[in-house]
Amino acid sequence: MLFGALVNLTGPWQIAYALGATLVGIMIGLLPGLSATLGIALFTTLTVRMQPTDAILVLVCVYVGAIYGGSRTSILLNIPGTAANAAACLDGNQLALQGKAGRAMGIATTGSVAGSLFGVLCLAAFTPVLAEFALKFGAFEFFWLGLLGVLMSGTLTGSEPIKGWLMGLLGLFVAGIGQDPVHAYDRFTFGWHDLSGGIPLIPALVGAFGFAEVLMVMSAPVQRAVTESVDSILPKLRDVVQYWRTILRSGLIGVFIGILPGVGEDMAAWSSYAAARRASREREQFGKGSVEGLIAAETGDNAAVPGAMIPALALGIPGSAPAAVLMAAMIIHGAQPGPMLMTTQPQFMFDVVAITLVATIAILVFGLIMVRPILWVLRVPREVLMPIVFVLCVLGAYSISQRLFDVWVMMGVGVVCFFLRRRGYPVAPFVLGLVLGDIVDKTLRRGLVLSDGSLLPFFTRPLSAALALIVAIVLLSQVPAARRLWQRLTGSQDIARP
Amino acid sequence: MRPGLGWAVLGAAVSIGAWRMDRLESLNIEPWSAPGLVPGVLGLLMLVFGLALAIAPVSAESDPPAPIAWLKLAGILGITGLFVFVALGRMPFAVAAAALIFVWVLTLSWSAASAPRTRLVLRVAVIAVVAALVISHLFQDVFLVRLP
Numbered sequence: 157m158l159f160g161a162l163v164n165l166t167g168p169w170q171i172a173y174a175l176g177a178t179l180v181g182i183m184i185g186l187l188p189g190l191s192a193t194l195g196i197a198l199f200t201t202l203t204v205r206m207q208p209t210d211a212i213l214v215l216v217c218v219y220v221g222a223i224y225g226g227s228r229t230s231i232l233l234n235i236p237g238t239a240a241n242a243a244a245c246l247d248g249n250q251l252a253l254q255g256k257a258g259r260a261m262g263i264a265t266t267g268s269v270a271g272s273l274f275g276v277l278c279l280a281a282f283t284p285v286l287a288e289f290a291l292k293f294g295a296f297e298f299f300w301l302g303l304l305g306v307l308m309s310g311t312l313t314g315s316e317p318i319k320g321w322l323m324g325l326l327g328l329f330v331a332g333i334g335q336d337p338v339h340a341y342d343r344f345t346f347g348w349h350d351l352s353g354g355i356p357l358i359p360a361l362v363g364a365f366g367f368a369e370v371l372m373v374m375s376a377p378v379q380r381a382v383t384e385s386v387d388s389i390l391p392k393l394r395d396v397v398q399y400w401r402t403i404l405r406s407g408l409i410g411v412f413i414g415i416l417p418g419v420g421e422d423m424a425a426w427s428s429y430a431a432a433r434r435a436s437r438e439r440e441q442f443g444k445g446s447v448e449g450l451i452a453a454e455t456g457d458n459a460a461v462p463g464a465m466i467p468a469l470a471l472g473i474p475g476s477a478p479a480a481v482l483m484a485a486m487i488i489h490g491a492q493p494g495p496m497l498m499t500t501q502p503q504f505m506f507d508v509v510a511i512t513l514v515a516t517i518a519i520l521v522f523g524l525i526m527v528r529p530i531l532w533v534l535r536v537p538r539e540v541l542m543p544i545v546f547v548l549c550v551l552g553a554y555s556i557s558q559r560l561f562d563v564w565v566m567m568g569v570g571v572v573c574f575f576l577r578r579r580g581y582p583v584a585p586f587v588l589g590l591v592l593g594d595i596v597d598k599t600l601r602r603g604l605v606l607s608d609g610s611l612l613p614f615f616t617r618p619l620s621a622a623l624a625l626i627v628a629i630v631l632l633s634q635v636p637a638a639r640r641l642w643q644r645l646t647g648s649q650d651i652a653r654p
Numbered sequence: 655m656r657p658g659l660g661w662a663v664l665g666a667a668v669s670i671g672a673w674r675m676d677r678l679e680s681l682n683i684e685p686w687s688a689p690g691l692v693p694g695v696l697g698l699l700m701l702v703f704g705l706a707l708a709i710a711p712v713s714a715e716s717d718p719p720a721p722i723a724w725l726k727l728a729g730i731l732g733i734t735g736l737f738v739f740v741a742l743g744r745m746p747f748a749v750a751a752a753a754l755i756f757v758w759v760l761t762l763s764w765s766a767a768s769a770p771r772t773r774l775v776l777r778v779a780v781i782a783v784v785a786a787l788v789i790s791h792l793f794q795d796v797f798l799v800r801l802p
Contacts, residue, residue: 202797318707322661322700329668329696336689339678343689344671367734374730374762375722543758544785546734547751550742551789555799563738563802571731578722579657597692604686 157503158280161510170213170514177214178518179526181221183533185237186229188373190545192222192238192421192478193587194365198552200358200485208489213511215485219478220272220515223421223461224523227264227454229534231257239313240421240460243429243453250445263447265523266395267403267454272516274407274455275414275462280509282415283498286470287505290495293471295606296614299599300623301473302592305417306585307630309477312423313582317634320585323576327589328596330355337598350561357484357590359553359562360569364583366549367570370542372577399451402432406455413456414463418588420476421457421464428456462512469493469505472595477584480591488556658707665700668693726762733758747801752786 165174177199184195195218203211226237231248244264251260293301306328310320333344334354345351396403406428413424432452433442442449464475465482472494474480483493491497491504498505553566573583607613615624632638675690677683733754741750760778764771793799 202793202799205798318703318710322703322707325696325700325703329693329700332693332696338687339681339683339689341676341678341689343675343693344668371727371730375727537763539759539762540781543755544789546758547754547786547789550738551793551799551801554802555793555797558800558802560738560743560802563742567734567738600692600695601687604691605684609686 157506158509161503161506162513164209164507165213165510165514170210173210173214174217174514174518175521177217178221178515178522181218182225182228182519182522182526184218185222185225185227185241186533187541188229188233188235188237190222190369191365192219192226192240193361193481193584194369195219195222196478196481196485197358197361197365198548200481200488201362201552201555203485204488204556208491209507209511211489212486212491212508213514215482216508216511217515217518219482220458220461220512220519221522222478223457224264224268224272224519227268228261231260231264232534238421240425240457241453242422243425243457244450246429246443247446247449247453250443251447251450254445256445260450261523263395263450264454265520267406267451268458269516269520269523270396270403270451271407271410271455271458272461272512272519274404275411275459276509276512276516278411278459279462279466279512280506282411283466283470283505283509284502286415286466287495287498290471292619293495294617294620295599295603296617296620297623298471298473298595299603299614300620300627301417301471302596302599304623304627304630305473305592306588306596307418307627308416309418309420309588310582310585311630311634312419313584316580319579319581323581323583324585324589327586327591328593329589330360330586331590331593332597337594338601350559355569355590356553356557356562356565358481358556359566360590361481361484361587362549362552363566363569364573364586366552367546367566368573368577368583370546370549371570371574373538374542395447395451399448402436402448402452403455405431405435406452407459410456410459411463411466414460414475414479415466417467417471417473417475418585420584421460421478424460424463425453425457428452428459465508465512469497469508471495474588474591477587480587484591656708658704658710661704662701662708663704665697665702665704668697669701670697672697729761730758733761742802748786748790751789752782755785756782 164170181192181195184190185192196215199215199218203214206214222238223240226241227244227248229235229237230241230244231252234245234249236242236245248260248264251257306324307321310322310324311317313320331354333351335341335352336343342352409428409431410424413419413427414421429449429452432448433439436442436446436448438446438448460476464479466475468474468479468483472483474483486493491501549566549570550563553562554560556562573586577583603614613620615621672690672694675688675693677685677688677690737750737754741753756778759781760775763774763778790801794801
């Protein structure tokens with residue numbers, strides 16, 4: 157099935173789509189402010205009329221390309237192109253300052269390709285296993301999983317978890333506006349007919365990540381100059397051989413963190429970086445231009461990309477914000493991610509594996525031949541770029557349903573998210589809430605109906621109890637009194653990001 | 655205002671709205687599947703977390719937000735608002751988009767421009783027209799999207 161999927165991707169159009177989408181993804185990643193989530197959301201609207209496999213090919217290539225492309229900006233500007241590349245700033249920019257920008261980009265390519273390949277293997281191996289295991293899940297377990305995704309995302313993005321949780325709750329609430337999925341009763345529509353269909357997901361995401369970002373970029377300080385000198389960008393086999401343990405460890409960490417609902421690529425990069433520093437013989441070099449540090453960060457975040465697709469495909473619970481949008485796009489194109497996927501559409505999983513493999517090959521190609529030409533994007537003044545991005549946001553919001561109402565939603569969500577982000581509220585939990593709102597709503601009510609109003613099954617079924625315990629730990633770990641008690645009992649210290 | 659109070663007010667409003675929502679008893683539905691149940695719970699959680707945020711000591715990690723250039727922000731919101739609420743649907747999309755890009759780029763480049771102003775206006779006009787035409791063509795003819 158995997159071979160068949162790969163063969164289907166060797167047509168001239170498919171190769172053109174893969175290369176074009178990866179290139180655009182790299183450019184989106186390169187530009188600080190434009191995120192993988194925005195790229196996928198915009199391209200979801202553009203690919204609505206394409207064949208489902210071709211559309212998913214474009215979206216996965218944009219996703220993989222954006223996460224890879226963001227490392228360029230980290231190295232050259234010391235500004236992460238996407239949140240996932242923040243850890244790469246530490247050593248990548250130091251290498252650039254030492255006149256080794258090209259070498260740093262070669263290392264980033266090595267780490268990204270290795271991490272992505274490792275993630276693809278795990279995607280192929282673990283998705284069927286997890287999907288089969290998830291057949292044991294009922295409404296009670298899916299409720300906890302949905303809630304866990306939103307809470308984890310809230311805990312790990314931003315500096316104050318409570319703000320992340322509030323954004324997650326807001327996302328869950330906004331997802332519930334419109335006709336309720338059980339009785340078709342209008343909720344919070346205030347008689348506005350357009351709202352009966354709910355807040356449209358993709359326009360809301362384009363607003364949250366696109367228009368809000370345009371406003372953020374336009375109100376930020378002036379751009380910094382790009383490093384002009386770039387030495388050899390060829391990735392070296394020696395790096396793979398010398399740091400194979402780091403690559404393997406970071407790949408494992410990346411995939412594991414990718415699988416955790418709602419955590420995402422940035423945490424995978426930080427965790428891989430921290431683990432590499434702890435295990436390294438040259439740890440004093442970390443933060444001063446360590447090759448190992450850069451490899452660890454880039455392997456971790458790229459391995460998390462296929463990792464985040466595993467729960468999205470097997471459970472219908474995405475591992476990160478970009479994976480949430482990708483999952484929504486898959487649903488638009490007729491796929492039904494969840495435990496039944498391997499029973500009803502097994503070929504789709506193999507298609508996604510093959511597509512991610514093709515995207516990985518594409519970033520290797522562009523990493524080798526297109527580093528210097530692509531860098532011109534960074535020199536486009538933001539005064540010119542941002543109005544164009546705004547026009548794309550407007551068309552992206554409009555194109556799915558051809559309603560001006562969707563454009564208004566994009567504008568409204570964008571303005572609200574802009575002000576919230578300035579106050580330190582992260583947007584990723586809001587996205588997870590929007591995507592998971594339907595699952596949380598339906599499963600809580602279905603579970604209560606099944607148990608005749610009793611909350612006991614939510615806590616007494618073995619799997620449900622385990623998930624409830626994890627949710628409780630996630631919440632309690634942020635309560636200072638509970639943390640102090642835990643530290644007193646175990647004698648452990650607080651763990652902070654490096 | 656303490657951060658968090660706004661959330662508490664929103665949470666309370668959502669809870670009240672959910673409480674007052676029809677429970678569809680006339681349709682004889684299961685009471686636990688009432689449409690207001692989940693929004694009610696979410697509203698209560700927002701209220702609790704909002705109050706917790708309001709009474710929590712201000713985190714040392716959270717830097718105060720950088721000051722906003724209100725005039726610039728108002729200008730961008732004004733231009734984008736005019737584009738979305740007035741121009742869209744009333745004139746050809748390419749014309750509206752070109753006008754938006756022209757006004758936006760020119761306004762923000764005007765004071766910092768080192769080149770002669772006439773050249774700047776011409777350059778911005780070319781950028782606006784080319785960008786608007788390329789985007790319109792791409793969406794309409796390549797991606798087969800109907801433009802507003």
